[in-house]
């Protein structure tokens with residue numbers, strides 16, 4: 001897959017857009033975060049109940065949610081791109097929030113989700129991408145700075161803003177190719193998982209006493 005990605009100039013980390021059928025995976029991913037990580041993600045102490053409620057109310061018809069899956073198809077990272085409500089049609093700012101499971105960190109997944117969300121925001125005519133986080137969140141601050149975001153600090157919190165360019169043919173094609181590749185990658189992983197299951201069934205059938 002990496003070789004194909006290189007030829008097509010695809011990123012190594014493929015990000016998939018999620019849909020309401022992924023709510024349970026999103027919920028499990030967020031519930032597995034430590035208390036500290038939940039505070040970093042949501043800006044305050046976040047109980048299981050708050051997470052359940054948050055996931056149940058993600059509005060997939062207005063917002064976009066992205067995810068990265070491991071080989072076993074566990075959701076190991078998730079980003080929420082929250083759009084202004086439809087009635088605030090003149091506000092062209094979208095908010096980005098992200099979390100990566102501890103075992104997936106430091107490999108570029110958070111940055112890949114940011115990039116994918118920024119391209120999607122740009123292609124949907126968002127002008128400003130916004131991230132709110134705690135100013136002690138060094139990793140998120142680093143990702144924001146690396147992306148060229150302007151950061152304003154106040155009272156232990158930070159607001160980062162990225163002015164997005166207008167969409168063009170290449171940003172639209174880049175997103176479409178990435179989305180297709182991520183779908184193919186997911187389908188391949190699913191087939192491998194299914195084949196492994198079939199092989200294990202055949203083996204246990206062959207080994208069972210006649």
Ligand SMILES: CC(C)(COP(=O)(O)OP(=O)(O)OC[C@H]1O[C@@H](n2cnc3c(N)ncnc32)[C@H](O)[C@@H]1OP(=O)(O)O)[C@@H](O)C(=O)NCCC(=O)NCCS
Nearest residue numbers: 040041097098099100105106107108109110111138140142
């Ligand atoms: C923030 C988070 C999403 C980052 O995910 P990730 O997959 O580890 O991020 P990446 O691997 O893409 O990038 C990490 C970058 O931070 C850098 N970094 C790591 N520790 C750092 C530190 N203490 N100070 C500064 N930079 C640091 C890494 O070197 C890397 O930079 P590089 O790409 O220039 O080498 C993840 O840590 C997380 O889920 N945290 C809890 C939730 C959260 O904080 N969400 C953000 C608020 S919305």
